[in-house]
Amino acid sequence: MTATASNPSPTGLDLQQAAKDHLWMHFTRMSAYEDAPVPIIARGEGCYLEDINGKRYLDALAGLFAVQIGYSHGEEIGAAVAAQMQELPYYTNWSYAHPRAIELAKEIADLAPGDLNRVFFTNSGSEAVESAWKLARQFHTANGERRWKAIGRDVAYHGATMGALSINGVAPIRTPFEPLVPQVGHVRNTNRFRRPEGETEEQFTQFLLDDLEHRILSEGPETVAMVIMEPVQNSGGAFTPPAGYFQGVRALCDEHGILLCADEVITAFGRIDGWFASEHYDIKPDLITMAKGMSSAYASIGAVVASDRVAEPFLHGAESFMHGLTFGGHPVQTAIALKNIEIMKRERVVEGVAERTAAFRQTLSQLLELPIAGDLRGTGFFFALELVKDNETNATFTDDEAEKLLRGFLSERLYDAGIICRADDRGDPVVQISPPLVAGQAEFDEIAGILGEVLGEASRLVGH
Ligand SMILES: Cc1ncc(COP(=O)(O)O)c(C=O)c1O
Structure with missing residues (x-):
């Protein structure tokens, strides 16, 4: 990505303030942004996004499971x-x-x-x-x-x-x-x-x-x-x-x-x-x-x-x-x-998924060594890692514990660490991983590397 700017609004609008004042975010607990900045994504390229402050993120969720070709075809x-x-x-x-x-x-x-x-x-x-x-x-x-x-x-x-x-x-x-x-x-x-x-x-x-x-x-x-x-x-x-x-x-x-x-x-x-x-x-x-x-x-x-x-x-x-x-x-x-x-x-995008899915799974499966990682499931470019209290017993978290772990720690920490994926608790708590279909081994390694680091911290947080 080339030029970055702290405020890319051509009108000079204070985007952060205007977001807090006027934007109704979907499925979002907006109180979370009372004292914290709204994450504002300003640019995209390949599998990466960049926020208004010029910080890069690997988009391991393809927008919302959607941006198959990545962000470079605008x-x-x-x-x-x-x-x-x-x-x-x-x-x-x-x-x-x-x-x-x-x-x-x-x-x-x-x-x-x-x-x-x-x-x-x-x-x-x-x-x-x-x-x-x-x-x-x-x-x-x-x-x-x-x-x-x-x-x-x-x-x-x-x-x-x-x-x-x-x-x-x-x-x-x-x-x-x-x-x-x-x-x-x-x-x-x-x-x-x-x-x-x-x-x-x-x-x-x-x-x-x-x-x-x-x-x-x-x-x-x-x-x-x-x-x-x-x-x-x-x-x-x-x-x-x-x-x-x-x-x-x-x-x-x-x-x-x-x-x-x-x-x-x-x-x-x-x-x-x-x-x-x-x-x-x-x-x-x-x-x-x-x-x-x-x-x-x-x-x-x-x-x-x-x-x-x-x-x-x-x-x-x-x-x-x-x-x-x-x-x-x-x-x-x-x-x-x-x-x-x-x-x-x-660009043979569909064929590329078939060619690389085994390597993707293999790379993600390293995460199963973490005590907090209970199950890795999925196929193609569509995986989820279920989080457990302890992968010896596979005991799951109470609603309260899941709330603290996902909303109180993981969502923010993953974003700070430069990755966008979803810590989701609509069922038992999982981290969803679903990058653009043009992702390759370099992106798989980066996903596994950042998740390994952040989930390692989460493991320690829950007492390992
Ligand atoms: C399986 C499935 N069906 C329907 C929808 C709704 O799609 P939309 O958000 O485009 O209305 C979604 C959205 O995530 C979905 O995952």
């Missing part, structure tokens, strides 16, 4: 934006089409597995999830059935709008807004840490599928519109599925006439393996939701892709999907996503 993507702005700065997808939306829909249909061929654009992941649930409901209505319920998983995050929020299995973000959209059931996620010793993978899969079947039957299968799951669940810490799990989920959905939605807002566009993790795990979903990596977060764009079977009732006769968004499939946003996919193909 000029190229900016040129695509400028060209699109000149050609057609805005038009809608309501009753009309425009070239970039058509091209991107075709591109996504080509990249998506199986017969997932029909793309509905949104502005975010939450809207994609919201749209998927509405689509599932209307699909069943169009087929003469009345089904409305959704089934999600414990501790899973699916977004912040009311419908998507209702699907979440994260209690603290649900309760302030209750009553939520009725009726969502939750089933066990695929967290295998602390399962009984000696349980085989097959037994674990069966245990989870029994739970799902029980939930479907107790909801009344004829009322359930959609089962929604991430291929690898983020919240709680990169829970990968056991062998046979998604095949069993698919079979239960088929048996009971339920649509299966893979929420790939994080896992698509190379984060796990291939363009869609549904392909990697052979999920065969009816719907896939996506956002984040679709544009490497250079644009606010998401989508739902639906299978031919789901789209079919909407292609003939009087049926139309009673849902739309002014900015959905915006020309500039679609131009950015197209350029991002072009860059990802040209």
